[in-house]
Amino acid sequence: MPHYLKVGNVPHKRHVIHRDHDGSRLVEELFGQEGFSSGSALLYHRHSPSALVGIESVDIKTPEFHLDKPLTPRHLRTEMLKPVDDMALDRHELLGNADVILSWAETSQTSSLYRNASCDELVYVQDGAAKLETIFGTIAIRQGDYVVIPKGTTLRWCPDRTLKLLFIESRGHIRTPQRYLSKNGQFLEGSPYSERDLRTPESPLTVDDENVSVLVRHHSGISRHIYRHHPFDVLGWDGSLYPWALSIHDFEPIVGRIHQPPPVHQTFEGDGFVVCSFVPRLLDFDPDAVKIPYYHSNSDSDEVLFYSSGNFASRVGSGIGAGSISFHPTGFVHGPQPGSYESSVDKNSTDELAVMVDTFRPLAVAEAGRDISDQNYPWSWSKIT
Numbered sequence: 001m002p003h004y005l006k007v008g009n010v011p012h013k014r015h016v017i018h019r020d021h022d023g024s025r026l027v028e029e030l031f032g033q034e035g036f037s038s039g040s041a042l043l044y045h046r047h048s049p050s051a052l053v054g055i056e057s058v059d060i061k062t063p064e065f066h067l068d069k070p071l072t073p074r075h076l077r078t079e080m081l082k083p084v085d086d087m088a089l090d091r092h093e094l095l096g097n098a099d100v101i102l103s104w105a106e107t108s109q110t111s112s113l114y115r116n117a118s119c120d121e122l123v124y125v126q127d128g129a130a131k132l133e134t135i136f137g138t139i140a141i142r143q144g145d146y147v148v149i150p151k152g153t154t155l156r157w158c159p160d161r162t163l164k165l166l167f168i169e170s171r172g173h174i175r176t177p178q179r180y181l182s183k184n185g186q187f188l189e190g191s192p193y194s195e196r197d198l199r200t201p202e203s204p205l206t207v208d209d210e211n212v213s214v215l216v217r218h219h220s221g222i223s224r225h226i227y228r229h230h231p232f233d234v235l236g237w238d239g240s241l242y243p244w245a246l247s248i249h250d251f252e253p254i255v256g257r258i259h260q261p262p263p264v265h266q267t268f269e270g271d272g273f274v275v276c277s278f279v280p281r282l283l284d285f286d287p288d289a290v291k292i293p294y295y296h297s298n299s300d301s302d303e304v305l306f307y308s309s310g311n312f313a314s315r316v317g318s319g320i321g322a323g324s325i326s327f328h329p330t331g332f333v334h335g336p337q338p339g340s341y342e343s344s345v346d347k348n349s350t351d352e353l354a355v356m357v358d359t360f361r362p363l364a365v366a367e368a369g370r371d372i373s374d375q376n377y378p379w380s381w382s383k384i385t
C-alpha cells in the first residue's frame with residue numbers, strides 16, 4: 001500500500017525521543033516488510049510491544065488438503081458450513097496451495113486478539129458489519145468490503161451484525177495491480193478505484209489492560225502469547241503499511257461493445273494469484289454481441305468464483321446462487337450452463353456481484369470443501385434444455 005498516512009501523535013523526526021503528554025517516553029516500533037526494504041510504518045507505543053509474560057501452544061485441528069483427484073469441477077455451498085465461535089481459530093479451510101488458502105467463517109462473536117504471522121489476509125465481507133480493531137486504529141467494516149490486512153497486524157473483529165467472511169490468506173503480499181499505478185504509486189486515471197475509495201484507520205486505539213492474550217497464527221500452527229500490556233497502546237503512527245478497506249461497490253466496472261476479458265475486473269494481486277470483482281454493469285451493447293462469457297480454457301490457472309449476490313446469468317440451472325463457490329480447475333474447459341445464452345438475449349445489464357480468485361498453481365481441496373461439494377454440479381453442462 002503505497003500511500004503515506006500520519007495518524008495521531010508522532011515526533012518531528014524518525015528515531016528521536018517522543019513523549020506522551022504526561023512526559024513518559026513512548027516506545028518506537030518499526031513495522032516493515034521484506035527485510036525493511038519495502039513498505040513500513042513507525043508506531044509509538046506506551047509500553048514495550050515485546051513484554052511477554054507467557055507462551056502457550058494451542059491445539060487446533062490441522063486441515064487436510066487433498067489433490068483434486070479425479071479432476072473435478074466443483075460447486076461448494078458455504079451455507080452448509082456451521083457458524084464458528086472464534087474466527088481467529090475456527091475458520092473452515094476450503095481450498096489451498098502453497099501461495100493461498102481460501103476459508104470461510106460465519107460468526108457473531110468478537111474474535112480473540114490475533115496476529116497472522118504467516119500471511120497477508122484479504123477478507124471479503126459477504127454479510128454483516130463490524131468494527132475491525134487494530135494496533136493502527138479502528139476501521140468500520142460493512143457488507144461488500146474487501147479488507148486488506150498486512151501480515152503481522154495485531155487485531156480483533158468486533159461484529160455489530162453476524163459476519164459472513166471469505167478469507168484469502170496469501171503467503172506473498174496483497175497488492176494493487178501495478179498497471180493501475182503511476183511510477184510514483186498514485187492511482188492512474190482509468191483505474192477502477194482510487195485513493196478516495198480506500199478507508200483507513202482514522203485515529204489511534206488505546207486499551208488499558210494487563211496480561212493480555214494474543215493468538216499468533218504462524219507456520220507451525222497457532223500459539224498464545226500473553227503480554228504484560230494490551231497491544232492497543234499506540235498513540236500515533238505514520239508510514240505506508242497499514243490495514244485498509246475497499247468496498248466492492250466502489251469498484252468501477254469497465255464495459256465494452258463486445259465482451260471484455262476477465263483482467264478488466266482485476267482488483268488485487270498476490271504472489272501466485274489475482275483477485276477480480278464482477279460488479280453490476282451494462283452488458284455488451286453491440287447488436288450482435290453475445291452477452292455471456294465464451295467457453296474458456298484458462299490453461300495456467302485454477303478458477304474460483306464466489307457468488308456474492310444478484311443473478312448469475314451464465315450459471316442458469318446449475319444450482320449456483322448467492323454464497324456459492326465454483327471451482328473450475330485447469331484442464332477443464334468451462335463456460336455458461338445450457339440455457340444461459342437464451343436468458344441473456346434481452347438483458348441490457350447484470351446485477352451480479354462476485355469475487356474471483358485465479359491461482360497460478362493447482363489448488364487442493366480441504367475436507368470441508370469436499371463435504372460441501374454439490375455432487376451433481378459436474379454434470380450441469382450436460383443438461384438438455
Ligand SMILES: [Fe+2]
Pocket residue numbers: 296298303328334
Ligand atoms: Fe472461468
